[in-house]
Amino acid sequence: MPRSVETLVVGGVIGDVLDMFTPASEFTVQYGGKQVTNGCDIKPSAAADKPHVKILGHPLSSNLYTLVMVDPDAPSPSEPRLREWLHWIVVDIPEGHDATKGRELVAYMGPQPPTGIHRYILALFKQEGAMEGRVQVADVRANFSTRRFAAQNRLGLPVAAVYFNSQKESAVRKR
DSSP: OOOOSHHHHHTTHHHHTBOOOOOOOOEEEEETTEEOOTTEEOOGGGGSSOOEEEEOSOTTOOOEEEEEEEETTOSBTTBOTTOSEEEEEEEEEETTSBGGGSEEEEOOOOOOOSSSEEEEEEEEEEOSSOOTTTOOOOSOSTTOOHHHHHHHTTOOSOSEEEEEEEEOOOTTTOO
């Protein structure tokens, strides 16, 4: 059963980044051996490399998905003037496969929160068809808008989303 959006509402994800939606698909996100669940904490050092993202479903399905990862709290949660900071975009991910089977439009950038606790949101959109050549994406990461990107590329509302929290690590604790 698709995940509830309640934790996304409580975490401010719905409102700050996404509009209310009904989950229609499922995906898993893992950094190393740690499964991302809504509101969990992940250290920036543990998320330096792109996560393993798998779209659950039948591998023979023709459905394709777009994955967008943003930080709505840049540069700080109390003053998010760079909201949303774009961390990653992958398009044409086949259902039943992981994101490596898709086409990376914006290279992954791991969390680097300068101050405060930042939310990192991974939103999944179902595509109408392959995005070959028709994707519009800005060439800057600051002030990205997931809503605008979805509208410009006819993606509609997300079909799934998950977020985690991360904060700057002290030099002693980094691993």
